[in-house]
Amino acid sequence: MYRKIMNRILFGKRQVHDHYTVLKRNIIIIMLLITIIPLTTMIIINYFQYRSHLRNQIMAPLYAMAEKTRHSFELFLDQRLAIIRFISTAYSFKELGDKQNIEKILISLKKECCGFVDIGLINSEGDLISYAGPYTLLGKNYSEQISFQETQIKGQYISNVFLGHRKYPHIVIAVQHLKDDGQTWILKATIDTDFFDILISSMGLARQTDTFLVNKDGILQTNSIYYGNTLQKCSIEIPLNSFKSSSVERTDSSNRDIIVVTSPFSIADYILVIVQPHSVAMESWYALKTEMIIIFLISLTIILFAILKMTDVLIKRIKTSDENRETALAELQHAQKLSSIGRLAAGVAHEINNPLAIINQKAGLMEDLIDLSKNFDKKAKFTELTGSILKSVERCRKITHRLLGFSKRIDVKIEPINVNNVITEVFEFLEKDILYRRIDICMNLSDSLKIIQSDHGQIEQMLLNLLTNAFAAIKDLGMVGVETANNKDGGIRIKIKDNGCGIPKNIIKNIYDPFFSTKKEKGTGLGLSITYGIIKKLGGNISVESTQGEGSLFIVDLPEKSDETESADE
Amino acid sequence: MNNEKIKILLIDDEEEFASTLAERLELRGYVAKIAKGGESGISLIAHESFDIVLLDLMMPGLNGLDTLKQIKIINKHLPVILLTGHGSVQGGTEGMRIGAFDFLMKPLDIKKLIKKIQLAINNE
Numbered sequence: 001m002y003r004k005i006m007n008r009i010l011f012g013k014r015q016v017h018d019h020y021t022v023l024k025r026n027i028i029i030i031m032l033l034i035t036i037i038p039l040t041t042m043i044i045i046n047y048f049q050y051r052s053h054l055r056n057q058i059m060a061p062l063y064a065m066a067e068k069t070r071h072s073f074e075l076f077l078d079q080r081l082a083i084i085r086f087i088s089t090a091y092s093f094k095e096l097g098d099k100q101n102i103e104k105i106l107i108s109l110k111k112e113c114c115g116f117v118d119i120g121l122i123n124s125e126g127d128l129i130s131y132a133g134p135y136t137l138l139g140k141n142y143s144e145q146i147s148f149q150e151t152q153i154k155g156q157y158i159s160n161v162f163l164g165h166r167k168y169p170h171i172v173i174a175v176q177h178l179k180d181d182g183q184t185w186i187l188k189a190t191i192d193t194d195f196f197d198i199l200i201s202s203m204g205l206a207r208q209t210d211t212f213l214v215n216k217d218g219i220l221q222t223n224s225i226y227y228g229n230t231l232q233k234c235s236i237e238i239p240l241n242s243f244k245s246s247s248v249e250r251t252d253s254s255n256r257d258i259i260v261v262t263s264p265f266s267i268a269d270y271i272l273v274i275v276q277p278h279s280v281a282m283e284s285w286y287a288l289k290t291e292m293i294i295i296f297l298i299s300l301t302i303i304l305f306a307i308l309k310m311t312d313v314l315i316k317r318i319k320t321s322d323e324n325r326e327t328a329l330a331e332l333q334h335a336q337k338l339s340s341i342g343r344l345a346a347g348v349a350h351e352i353n354n355p356l357a358i359i360n361q362k363a364g365l366m367e368d369l370i371d372l373s374k375n376f377d378k379k380a381k382f383t384e385l386t387g388s389i390l391k392s393v394e395r396c397r398k399i400t401h402r403l404l405g406f407s408k409r410i411d412v413k414i415e416p417i418n419v420n421n422v423i424t425e426v427f428e429f430l431e432k433d434i435l436y437r438r439i440d441i442c443m444n445l446s447d448s449l450k451i452i453q454s455d456h457g458q459i460e461q462m463l464l465n466l467l468t469n470a471f472a473a474i475k476d477l478g479m480v481g482v483e484t485a486n487n488k489d490g491g492i493r494i495k496i497k498d499n500g501c502g503i504p505k506n507i508i509k510n511i512y513d514p515f516f517s518t519k520k521e522k523g524t525g526l527g528l529s530i531t532y533g534i535i536k537k538l539g540g541n542i543s544v545e546s547t548q549g550e551g552s553l554f555i556v557d558l559p560e561k562s563d564e565t566e567s568a569d570e
Numbered sequence: 571m572n573n574e575k576i577k578i579l580l581i582d583d584e585e586e587f588a589s590t591l592a593e594r595l596e597l598r599g600y601v602a603k604i605a606k607g608g609e610s611g612i613s614l615i616a617h618e619s620f621d622i623v624l625l626d627l628m629m630p631g632l633n634g635l636d637t638l639k640q641i642k643i644i645n646k647h648l649p650v651i652l653l654t655g656h657g658s659v660q661g662g663t664e665g666m667r668i669g670a671f672d673f674l675m676k677p678l679d680i681k682k683l684i685k686k687i688q689l690a691i692n693n694e
Contacts, residue, residue: 353655353676354584360677361590368597397677425663460663 024315031307036300043296047289054285059259062274062281063245065203066263069211070272072199074265080173080191081156081267083113088177088187096121096187097130106132109189117170117190122148124184133190151176151186158268161193161221161230169193169221169230193230196222210275216240221270226252238262238273249278335536349400356396363389414562417454419492420445423482426463433471442481442497449484450492453561454538462534465527466496466554473500473552490560491540497553503546511544538562576691577601577619581611581637582626582653587676591624594680600687608632612640620648622690624683625670627654627661635665642669649690653678 087105088096095101102119109116118133126143142148151157151174159172174188200211200222213221218234220227227235236252238260245263252258257278264271279286367386370379423445427434434441470480481497503511512532535542539559546552578600582588585606592602603620605611609632615623623641627634638650652665652673662673671690674683 350655354587357655357676357678358584358586358590361587361594364680365590365594365597368594372597393677394679397675429663457664 020315020319023318024311027311027314028307031311032304035303035307039296039299039303043292047292050288050292051285054282054288058281058285059247059261062247062259062261062276065205066245066261066272066274069199069203069274070263070265073196073213073270073272074267076195076199077158077173077267080113080115080189081158081175083109084119084173084187084189085156085175087119088175088185093121093177093179093185099130099132102130103132115191115193115195117192119187119189122174122186122188147172147174147188148186151188152184160215160219160269163231193222205274206276206280208277208280210273212273213270214238214240214273216269216271224275226254226275234273236260236275238271240271335533352396353400356393356400360390360393360397363393414453414455416451417456417459418449418451419459419494419558420449420484422456422459423463423484423494426460426467429464430467430471437471437476439471439474440477440479442479444481444483446484446486448486450486450490450560452492452558454558455562458534458538459558462531462556463494463496465531466556469527470496470498470500470552470554473498473502475500487557492558492560494556494558495553496556497551499551502548502551503544504548508544508546512542576621576687577603578687579603579605579611579614579618579620579623581605581608581623581629583607583629584626591678598684608634608637608640611637612644615641615644615648622687623648623650625650625652626676627652627665627673635661635668638665638668638670649693651683651686651690 091101091105096105102121106116106119109119118131118135120128120133120137121130122142123129126141126145126148128137128140128142131138147157147159155176157172157174161169161171163169170190170192172188172190174186176184176186178184196213203211205211210225210227212224212227212234214234215221218238218240220230220232220234223229224234236250236258239246239248239262242262242264245261247259247261250258250260252275259276259278259281261274261276262271363386367383367390370382370386373379423443427441427443433439467480467482474480479499481495483495483497485493485495487493511528513529532542535556535558539562541557543555544552545555576599578595580588580592580595580602582591582604583606585604588604588606592604595602603614603618605614608629611623611625612632614620625634625638625641629637632640634652634654638652641648641650646669649671650665650669652662652670653676654661654673655676662670662675665673671693672686674686
């Protein structure tokens, strides 16, 4: 199943599972694995490394900013506490109890330090005995309030934010003063929180970043951009019990991933909160991630393309070389077949040829004697019989001659040869035939034809066979052309052309097979087979182009030097 | 030329063949003499005069081509027609290069042989 799917992917359509398809698939899979596994591993490792590294880089400034801002807040509150403490020290209980004095002090405070709203003096019983400010609080008892109790214990107090009478958020700060006689009194002041907003806006925060204060119950102490207004419950969950700066990751009500950095105050129950969306904080990381993915995908595409292309070329080469090897093997087998047939044929022909010559002469003599004798009974019959014997001998003769030629056991003698001369000699040999049949010979022999190292006798035999065939193919008055030329590889080319009957397409591949003949009793079917054997023996090549009814062209290529070892087995 | 005067030497190791051929030539009015090998053929040529020699190429002992060379040394102008059972023209053309008049393949066609003999004699 897996293989089928792989093949579908790699080759598009259903194919026969031949050797090359399997090979191609395996190569592609292996190459993909050995390239993609390291690449993917590297990308994954880089991904996590960069992420943790960048995260640290991004968080550090957020922490620093939270600490800095908290510090500014604390400094502001500390300053206000110091002023109140100074007043409690500078003025006596009595002086502060004077209404005029305390109003004068409030005016000075408002003038010199921003934010003060009112100021009041509370005795050890918790009664407000002196007050300057917009409210009518004089005489109110604070002994049951947490602010009073906490100031009694800690010596100072900073309240959570509350809404004053004009619906402005305020906080109360209070300090305890210890009198010489052991009695205590408390000086408290109300401050509006406008300055908080000024401090936050001076932080120069990045876009979409929210900064605010919450108390230990998670109630907002300043306005938040996204998570509620002052004195509302903060809509995101914030870690409230941490004693030092920390960070958490949350998803807010509008489904944004956010980073929450908190820094708790040491002098008040406030926590400074900076909220930054992931998308802003990790912007550089997202850009890097996108780049990494794009690079990965591009590399993957290139690798995939290269592998497919390379495998294709590789498989094609393998296929071609396999085919070449098979062809060479087939040719070798063919040559061996010819050679063994030849040896067998030669043995038979040799043994038969001599008795055949004797039969021929004996029958001939009988014929002569019959011719010379006077008429006798059945003379005609005897003449016919001897004629028939002679005719049969003639047929046998043709066969044995061709068989012998096919497998001659002559040592190949390699010597320098000018093929033009051999051609001329062969034509001299055929001169009578040419004259008798009035054949038009068209010679086009190259003057600069290279001298090749080859066997004279074999070339002669080969040319004689090809020319005899050409003569047989043409009618009287036909044309036979011979042409020689140099080949680029140092060898030579001989072309023998006729305008005879041509070779039918369906038999053209059989013409070199032994005993294949179209001439019926006239031929032995060995001529071209011998020719083929000779040319191969000399390291050459033969090819044929033929059109039925128009003639044939035999092209023989002979090498510059025939290899002697090649012919040694013959 | 008158046939009766033509003397033919037939050098062939195959006795049956040679004797039959000689008989047929004699029936046609030639004088034919047989030598069974190259050596005896050469000695006959040295002692007698012949008008033409029919020489088999494939013989034990002194072979046809070597015999031909010897004959050509003794009498350069004596025409020699080679006979061969061998299917190739190699031996024939080689012989013709040495000086043979022509060559014929066994089994022989007597008419062709007579024609060649006449040609050779007339050439002389």
